[in-house]
Amino acid sequence: MSQQKLNVKTSQLILKDAVSTWAIKKKIEDLLVFESFDLPTMAQLERTRNVVFFGDFLASYAYFQENNIADKTIYVLCQRAKELLQAVSPKVKNIIEVINRYELFPVEVTEKSLPSFTHDQFDFVYAGRISRSKNMMGVLNLVKEMQKINPKVGLKLIGEFDPFLNISSEIKPYQYSIKKEVIDFIENNEWSKRPVIIQDPRSSSWLEQLDSSDIMLSLSSYWMEDFSVSLAQAQQRGFPLVVSDIGGHSDLEGENLIKIPYHLIGQNFFTYDAEMEQAQATCCLNYLLSGERGKFGNRNVERIDLPKFEQILELNAFDFFKSSEGRSVFLNYEKAWKASGASTKKILFLKTKEQNHWSSLVKISDQIQKFWIEQQTVDTELIVIDVDQPLDKSRLFKYLPECEYIIAQALAENTINVLRLIRHKFKSTAPIIAYPHELPSIFYASLKLRGLEDFFQEQDVFVVHCQADYEMTKQSFEQVNVIKVSAGFMTTNSRKQVESYKPRDLYYIGRISEQKNIHTLLWAISLIKDELLTRGSKLHLYGHHDHFGSPNFGISGDAYLDYLGDLVSLLEIEDLVIFHGHKAIEHWAEHIAKKKGLGVFPGIHVDENFGYAPFDLLKQGVPSVLTRWGGYKDLIDTFPHNTFPVRVIQTNLGPSVNPSELSIAILKGLSLDSKPNNEEVFYKITRGTWGESFRGSLKKALTGESRLKFTPLASELMSDLKYSPHASLKARGWMLNGHIFTDYSDQRFVVASEVYGALKESECTQEQSLIAPWVKKDGDEFVIVDPLKGEYRLSDTAQLEAYGFSFSNYLLKS
CATH class of the missing domain: 3.40.50.2000 (Glycogen Phosphorylase B;)
Known part of the structure; x- marks a missing residue:
């Protein structure tokens, strides 16, 4: 006999002995302990009128039903077992008793x-x-x-x-x-x-x-x-x-x-x-x-609809190790077995993986669910409904009268369908708390394609992850309730001491995409290649090629990775740049911290609303170069002593980054020589503080039943869009591909890029100008094939400056 069997058997023997002693004191004769894994014979059952069910009381009673055993007094060891048996079979109402545990021990x-x-x-x-x-x-x-x-x-x-x-x-x-x-x-x-x-x-x-x-x-x-x-x-x-x-x-x-x-x-x-x-x-x-x-x-078992035992034909219906049917049946009983009985307020959490096409969104989605799990109290229960699976409408309808609010983890197709069902068919007035993710930077235009332009109410709340999205939401709706919270608020609040940290190599982690502005990073590297060679520093690029291009502007991205390889050769920096592709490294930040790396993130992506990769590095104490753009701005404000910010300039074609400024920031980062007892770098937003602030904001926000109205600017942007309920979310067939902005000079995009951080200024002079390597002279014109912004022909250097293809060389002054 194994030790495990010995342990289980000994525990059962102690309990059996206690029950036998109790029965003698109570003068209960011929008490038979009934266990489904050690079934008594029919002869044994016929000799007694008193049986005790232990933990497998459900299967034990199923055996009774299967063999038409009646006229027995049934004893169980807890009130919950009695109530559950009474719920599933009216026959036991008057023949079941609970043994008081304190009479046993x-x-x-x-x-x-x-x-x-x-x-x-x-x-x-x-x-x-x-x-x-x-x-x-x-x-x-x-x-x-x-x-x-x-x-x-x-x-x-x-x-x-x-x-x-x-x-x-x-x-x-x-x-x-x-x-x-x-x-x-x-x-x-x-x-x-x-x-x-x-x-x-x-x-x-x-x-x-x-x-x-x-x-x-x-x-x-x-x-x-x-x-x-x-x-x-x-x-x-x-x-x-x-x-x-x-x-x-x-x-x-x-x-x-x-x-x-x-x-x-x-x-x-x-x-x-x-x-x-x-x-x-x-x-x-x-x-x-x-x-x-x-x-x-102590509270009574919640009365829920349970299948009656008469419907169960086989004992193994409870064997969820072997039977899928048994597992399904068991889950119904489990709800009663574990129910606290009290009527709790419900928070419906609509879970989905529809938008988990980026690893950062997967992390953010998990953080959202974790936060709402932690918001449960004795009177408030989180009910998770997976909208990607077949929907149990009766179960959903049952929860709505007690629903405090509904959490939309993402505004994707499956979630939207359930939201329509809740608000239009079931007529629920519960406020919706929605996480729009990438929608603020496009003035929530995709809501019209989903038929939701007049769906949301003033009591509903949008939760965004950066100050730029907060302001963009205000630019999109009139009298909107919007709350900002950093997407990393749920991570462990650890304090990382910066100790003798002198960076050597540069690291970019993320999608290999035009939106991430890697071509400008390579240009910046070429400007300081001699310094990097002297230091022995290299640029390491990790990530997969997403082929996404610039869909908001209808620009495809077929061969960006090949383009970057050619650009490395053109700029003669082959000895400084290493493309690693996608690597499955579980703890990136710790990996790079051990290598004394410097993070570099030059992105000007229109949806850059947080930045999970730089956040992970900074939280670990890894210094990073960041563009002052979108969610990166919030990270710079959160980690002011460990970031090296780079301005984003507003040009006639939207945001651009001066490669010489980026080069200077990189050199500053590589010159960092942190000493012991330097200021601790840690993430300052604690879960408790944020939770209290969030609940306070919700309390103020959840009022009003009027329809939420778009601002004139957002309405103009959506004027040509048509409802398309099954439009694709895939990269090449994205429903808004080319339908948001005409190009990077679109004035509505100019508004968005300025909110995201682009500055209206230009300091370029012809004597000190840097002309982008993707600019070629063709007779009297300049031909530009910008991997992010498309193809253009310009007539003079003044236009190159105005359109962001020529910059001041600040390296000459540094």
Whole structure:
């Protein structure tokens, strides 16, 4: 017999012995313990009128139904099990009883007080099977997050590792072993007190491992969690408990007990998502630190529609390891098993991957969901609806009366269809909080193509990620509610000391795209190639070629990567530039910090509303050169001592960057020689501060039912656009390709580029001018083939200056 089987069997034996002792005291004769994995014979059942169901009570009762067994008194170990059985079968209404857990394991000692989670020294203790069904990653994440507030908190894991594999099909193969998963998590994270694993199959000796200040912790999400012997044993000795409100945990009582509402813990048995589990842990931590924890008590199971047992034909309907049908049926029961029972306000989160075509959008989308997970309270529950999957309209309709607001993770086709259903067909008046992502820089023009030009109301809120998008939203709508928050607000708030950091090489990470202005970067490199060769510095370019071009202007981008290769040869900088292509490096910022790199991001992309790559570098303490443009401007303001800004100049063809200014910024960055005790570089926006500000802004914003109106400028831009509900979002067939601005001289784009940061000034003189390498002389004219802005013919150098193809050479003055 394995240690794991010994541990489970011993725990069950202790519980069986306690039940047998209780039955003798109660004078209940012939009590038969019924377990689906050790089924009694029909002869045994016929000899008794009293049976006890343990955690597999659902399958046990299905066996009763299948064999037409009747006239028995059924005992279960928790109130939640009784209510669930009564919900699924009226036949058990008068024949089911709950055994009081404190009659099985009476508490006769003085309870130990709960400590201060923020100041006292103590260890959390988990005792039992170390299994994903017991939510071990939730336990680890909670302790990790609490250590950021109180480094004196520790964790003991006492028990054997579950031999069963994680059943989720969404996780990677190496994550199947819970033992590897737990150990890797401990090894790969920083701890003020490292978690301790104590493996002991004996079910009584584990109590000897406890110190007087310890707290029992169980965040179990197990669908058979009807009692928990270890918690009963610990409570007999007076230890405080922090538990999930699920199954048998709901019957726990005591002054030194905290029950965490299950919706704050979340479903984590079928799926694995490290980011979301961290968010759920933070949600639990917020609850433990709040004044709300005393408001939550025992509540009845929420009455939801459950399939009756008469409809279940096979016992393995509950075997969700083998049966897809069983898994579907089980999920219906699970809602009741884990329901807190109280009517909570709902926040509907419309989740989608439709716009996850860039890695930065994937990260931002995850950050958005993490934030809203953390906003849950005892009275507010986040309901995630995946709009990319078949929609359960009845379930959606059920939530709307209790819906506080609706979160649109992105304004893409599937999300929009659900929003129409909610507001037009279901007549919901709940405010919508929408994340428009790239829409502000084009005056929200795509809303008309989606038929939403008169959809939004004054009570609705747009959430944007930079000051430029905030101002562009104000330019697009009259009396609009818009809130700005940096897209990186949810990342770990770490403090990075800048220590003896002298950069050597330059690094660009991102799409290889005309919009990122890499051709100007190469031009800038050519101006200082002698200095770079002397320093031994090179430019490393990482990323894939996206072929996107400039779709807002109808300019294709077929061969930009080839163009850049030719430009490197033309400028004779082959020894300074290395194209690496796309590389799957998990922690870019740490990788570049170790190499003492200098980030370089010269982009003038019209939708550059944040900049996740430079944000990751700066947060890690890596200095970076940035154009003062869009979301980059916010990063420069956030990290003023570790950025080297470059102006963006407004020309007759929109924004341009002077290559000599870019060259000077690069040399300044490479000359950085940080010394110990220099100013710490860290991201200043904390989650708590931002959360309070955001909620305050929402409270002020969520008023008014009038239709949101576009400004005259935005209306003019959309005057020629037509509703196209199924227009493509792909690069070459993008629905707005060439329909937004006529070209880079379009005055509406001039407004947008000035909001994004382009400055109206020119300091070029013919004596000191730099003419772009993509300008050629053809007789009396200059022929320009700009990879970003297109093809032009100009007559003189004054026009070259005005259109941004000739710049002052500030290197001559530096």
